[in-house]
Structure formats: structure tokens, C-alpha cells
Amino acid sequence: MKRSRIPLYTTIAVLVFFYLPIFVLIIHSFNASRFSGSWEGFSLRWYIRLFTEREIWYALRNTLIVAFSTTVVSMVLGTIAAFALHRFNTRLQRVHYTLIYTPLVVPDILMGISLLLFFVAIGVQLGLFTIFLAHTSFCVSYVAMVVLARLQDFDFSVIEAAQDLGANWWTIAWRVLLPLLAPGIAAGGLLAFTLSIDDFVITFFVTGPGATTLPIQIYSMIKHGSPPLINALSTILLVVTFLIIWTVQHLTEDERTHENA
């Protein structure tokens, strides 16, 4: 029987639609020309230029500071939230779940504005700290959801087994729970990291003087007209993000095959 070719064509069309712009961007990052319109030969000059731009390095440093602290804090808070959601079953938990879930669906722009108003209202100085708080506020939800998903197919009889063998709660947490949930927590953490690194909208609202992150820096560079530099920077970001996502998938997949075997 001859199979229909329509799915194949659709797939190709979708892939082209998604990846062609990115592909063009990558190509252009190696273009010697200052203008995207013409190809003047292969060159790494924009990459080399990148390393001499102090502002970019400064923005990168800020981004990483925010991303790392956001990741660590949301891993801790998100895991605790997931536990609370999973272990206790009261009416209040539904409210809790909604509260955790909401940041995932609220438009960024709304989050940005409300956080800005909030920070101004309580008189916090806008800067890296407010960016960190803002990022944590939505990354916690992502971590909680990922960890919760793992908890849902977690076999809690091993907890009883550990207790039965003489372990107290502290030992159970360290020797059983944490090692078993580590892949889930790590996956949530990496997700939080990538979300924090490339967040623009919320950051744009809550950033303050001197607290420029990479996405903000890129935006301002476009305004000042240095697209080839941005192409190079974006390509690097793309590669880094891709590596992180790949690691996340690898971690979760590895665990899944473990359980099925």
C-alpha cells in the first residue's frame, strides 16, 4: 500500500518554518559583511569582536549571576513545593496547586508589570536582585511541576523500607529520596536556568540601572545597529541552550529506561 506523502511534506514545511530563520542567522554570523544583504565570504571576525566588547561580558556576567542564583533557589523551593503538593491532600492544596501553576500561564508582560509595580510599591531598589526575585517567582513553578511529575510515579514503599531498616527521616531524605529524585530536580533546575538566561520581557520591566542582562544587551545592540555581532552572540547562545536542553532530556530519559527495565 502506498502511504500518503502529506505528513512528510507537512513535517518538512514545519521544520523549514521553524528552523530556516535560525539557520539564516547562523550563516550570517559567519558573514564578513557588515550588512546582512550580501555575502562577502566566511569570517570569524564577529566572534572575535564579541570577545572585545566589554559590555557584552558585563551583561553575560549579570545573566549568569541571576541564572545561577535563580536555579539554586527555585530548585530548593520548587522541590519542597512539589513534596507538599504530593504528600498532603487537603482542600487548601488545590489552592496551592493553582498558585504554583498560575505563573506558567500568566502572560510575561503581566508578570513584568505586576512585579515592577510591586517592587516600586515596597521600595526595593531595581537591579540584579529584583531580576533574581522575578525569575525565581516563575522558575519555582517549573521546577515544582517537573519534580511533581516524578513524584507521581515514585514508589513510596522504598521510604517505608528505609524506615523499616532503621533510617530516620534525615537519613531517608539524604540516602533515598534525594538520590532518587535527583534527576527530576536537576532537570527542573536546568529548565529554570535556560528560562532565566533568555528571559527578556519580565527582565525588561524589573531591571534597573547597571543591571543589564544578555537579552537586554542584545536588544539595545539591535537599536544601535550592530546585527552581525548579535548574530554571532545568538549563535553561541543557541549552542549553549541546545546543550542544556539535550542534557535535560538525556537525564530524564535515562531514568525512564531504568524504571522500565
Add this chain to the structure above:
Amino acid sequence: MAEFLEFNDVSKRYGPIRAADHVSLSIRRGEFFSLLGPSGCGKTTLLRILAGFEYPDTGRVLLDGTDITDQPPNKRKVNTIFQNYALFPHLTVRDNIAFGLRIARRPAAEVREEVDRMLAMTQMEEHAHKKPHQISGGQKQRVAIARALINKPEVLLLDEPLAALDLKLRQRMLFELDRIHDQVGITFLYVTHDQGEAMSLSDRIAVMNNGRIEQLGTPAEIYEAPTSSFVAAFIGDTNFFDGTVSETPEPEYCRLRIDGFPDVLCFNDKNKQAGDLVHLSVRPEKFRLSVVKPNVDGRHNLVPGRVEEVIYLGSQTKFLVRVQDYRLSIAQPHSRFLLDEQPIRWEDNVWVWWHADDGYMLDRYSEKDEALKEMPAE
């Protein structure tokens, strides 16, 4: 003498369900004791109360004279083998077994030595480095046993440990458990719904139903002398008769009037008097069956019947014989080569007889226990 392990008036309710209904139970040191009953009878609840995972609504649990009811599970000198094994998936077989000793902070050399001993006892040496997902069900079972026994518990609790294994493996593990029990000599509390497992392993069995202990005794006592219709029907197969005591001709025996039977003689250890309503239970293999009328003495009951069904089972044949209102389930072994015997066929008129001592009068009788019998529907 105080018993080694005691449940004292233990109750536990889950909503409307009485999982344990004022259970009192004593278990001796070194005993292989089974809690046997259908699912939902409360046997696992008792085990979990002993392990410390559940707290009883009433009653106390005493281990070697000490009240352990309020102790958390990790402080109790009991260890559990879980139905699904509950091995730690992130640890190797060796590390799983070592878990208990490691968290007790025993010296590494001692841990290694003990683990090696356990690996040898459960014949798992060559799998020591593997993770639980790389070994078979039977091997997981052994690891679970080793992991529990390494802590030298006072009591080993086994929660349906063989339920997840296939038939052949289950039989092998039965012998294995028996051997291990003999070897370590600690008290085993075994929870199962499988009468075969309980009968073959246990020193004593408590048959449970609806959160209560129906009968407690050795496997032979429970099989040969059930005290309630539930026990009679749940353990093995049986035939029930409704009757009335008509006379007590001698101290140990009484005559029963049962519809369609000549007066039935029955061993009377319950001191029944004339006029008492009784229920008689007779096991299928206690009957004898023949097409020719046998010569039997006065201690036997003999009735004519008609074969309605013949089910050949290899080691024995099961006959369903109509005697008036009753359809008797009768099992006959093949003592000789089957084809040499004069075969009893479908629709043959036969004589059925049994010894008065093989009939058992029940203290408690419940209609619904009839359903537990293995008899096919009419």
C-alpha cells in the same frame, strides 16, 4: 510465661471497614507463624501495625515483654519483606543489603563481612554489583530477604512475599524460605492469602476474616478440625450438611438427621445434645466411593448416590455425586494404574461412605461461605 510477641486487643478502622477488630494473638519465639485470609481480611494491617507503619486505634503490641506500640518503625527490632520488594533502585544489590548496617554506622569491614555472608546465604554473590532492575523477580526476593535479615531482627515480617512470582519460582522460594527460617532461627510472621504457602511453611496459622481471627492452630488442626464454615471452606475444599442432632448414643458420638440421609454418625467433641442444629463439614478426600456395596462397620456412614460429573486431575479424580438434595464433591486418589481400576463413570450408581471421625461439626456457620467452596455451579 509471657509470649514472645503479643497483640493485645488490637483494633484498627479505616472509615467503615474494621481492618482489625479486637485482635489478641500470641506468637512464640522462633515460630513460623502465618496470618492467612482473603484480601481485605486485615492480615496486612496487623503486620503494618507490628512494623510500626500503622498505629492501632486500640490495644497494644508487645515484643519480648516490651510495649512497642509507640515506637517508630526505625526503632523496632523487626524487619519487613515487602510485597513488591521495595529495593532501592539507585543502589546495587550489595549496597541494598548493606543499607541497614551502614545507617547503623557499623565499621566498613564488618559490613563487608556480613554482606558477604548474606550474599552467600541467598546465593546472590555473582549479582552483588547489579542494580535491582537488572535482576529477576526471584533474585529481587532474595535481596529483600538478605537486606532484612542482615539487621538480625527479632521478628521477620513477610507481606505476601511470593505473590509476584510465577508458580515454579514460588515453589522454589517456599523451600528457600523454609531453609532460611531453619538456618537463622528467628521468628517469622508471614502474611498470605495462599493457603498452600501457609500450610506448607507454618508452625501455626491464624485464619483471618473481616478483621478477626477465625481460628488459630497448626496447619493440620486447621485443615482437619475447622471451627467455622469460613475456615472449612477457605482452607481446602469441603462439603457442608445441615442437620439436627437426634440422639447421643455414646459419649463421643452423636447421630444427626440430615435430609435424604440415613441417620449420620458423627464424632461429637463439642458436646452437642439432641435437638441441636448443627452444620457438618466433610472433606472431599475423606469419602470413599465404589460401585459395589462395601462392607463397612458401624462407625461408617454409607449412602447411595449417582455420579453427575467426573473430573480427571491426574493425581486424583474428582467426582460430583448426587445424594438427594446434596451434590457431594469427592476426591479419590489413584492408588494403582488408573486403567486397571474398575472405572467409575458418569451416571453410575455408587456407594459413598465415610468414617464418623472424618465429619466435623462447625461452631459457626455462615451461608455465604458456601461460595468459597471449589464446587462448580450446578
